[in-house]
Amino acid sequence: MLNLTRLVFLLVFLVFFQTTYGQNYSKKQIDSVFTKLKVLPNSTDKVDKLISLYKKSIYSKIPDEEIINEAIKISEKIYYINGLADSYNRKGLTARYENNYTESVSYHKRALNLLSESTDTLLKIKCLNSLGVTYRKLNLEKEAFNVYFEALDLSEKFNNQKSVAIALNGIGNIFIDTKEYDKALYYFRRDYQIELARNNPRGQEYSLSNIGEIFLYKKSYDSAFVYLNKALYLTKKFKRKESEAIQYNLLGLLFQNKEEYAKSTDFYKRAIPIFTNSNNLRYLSNTLINIGKNELFIGNSDKAFDNITVGLNNAKNIKSKENIILGYNALVNYYTLTKNYEKALFAYKLATTFHDSIVNESSQKSIISTQIEFETAKKDEQIQKLANEKILSELNAKSHFNKLIIISIIGFLIVSVLGYLMYLYRRNSDLEIENKNSELQNYLHQIKKLKKEAKNKSDISTESFEEYGLSKREIEVFNHITQGLSNDEIAEKMFVSKNTIKTHIKNIYSKLDVKNRIQAIKKVNSI
16 A cells, blocks of 8 residues: 555656656756656656656756666667667767767667657657757768758658758758858748747747848848847847847857947857856857957957967867867968968968868768667667567467457357347248248239239220320230230230330330239229
């Protein structure tokens, strides 16, 4: 009884935890729920709750890898493929947040491998979109295109507008990376219409921001300013601080391009504390380097150097190719203005050769990652095979038991029904034979009687049929009918075809308003 009470309490607690999912929890609360979940029997429901708890720890900024690893361990034990795929997809997202893009790709691809035979289309779409984001971070545009378009195709077939919007947004961003701005604008505008229909302010904000960024690159600064301010309004209204900082960053770039450096720096400085608090090193490095460039244009070379070097170091730490190149180019300008041409040349060489060094490093990691993926893929295949075998085994066991019961019941019912049907059949057969004999005797008696009457009356006079409008030919046919002749015999006597006789008989029935010969004869005899 005590164990049952504790279990009910735990379930109530978990329900409460799920309903308050939007709130932040302390590490103590997360640990408490994790401890209680661990003692529950292994099941798919337990895995799902562990994954939800891990997500909560991420949102609360206290990620606990032990939680997701426990979900993976249990999923492997009970061969829960979807749980295993969801866990690896979640680890891929975490790796991306930590700027470990190569590891992120590996986890997402492993999740997709597990989902290759799954019916969970929505989870597969999430994995594809997540993998697309990571490929973009690695500047692998071709790979990102492939997964985004696959996600878009599945999302449209599945009619999941949220996933469609995410895929369109990703494709648009790739076209920004490849500087195909008109194509990017097409996808972002499609995305914006979907977000309007979904009444999703956050999605609308992303779309407006992206459209504003495109106009910025196209040097349509007035249009860019309008869209970026619309996006900024939404971020402030719904209090999304990191998105607000991104709008400040873009507005800083806009005014830098317009050569309004003081105004540009003001927007960039508004973004710094927000990026620092959220540990967004990619945007923070970009912001610091651009502030350095502004200071350089204004003439504050010392401040320029400090900001550029700090931003460049952040970019190197997270392997951000575009920011590293931006930083080295900024140093080229700095050393040129300070007349240190040797260092300016060195920075220029680094800027032009760094791309290759990143590609080489990425290739090496890719080889290692591929080896790991090959080994884990074999393990995943074994898990999937065991999972399928387990499902088949359980289904077969249930099926055999159910078959025995069903066969027994069906057998009994069939025997009972067949016995009853045989009884009814014999009874009905006897009754039908009796009825047929009775009808036949009655029919013969009537024919005999009518023939007798017909003999007595001989041929029926023409006057008898005046009120019915029968023709002479029809009267002649009718007289033959009263004599008991068949259609063939009547046709032979009258030297006409059988079809002609049938037509005459049909007309007779119609005019006398009867259905057969007996009714016709009766009607005429009553005249």
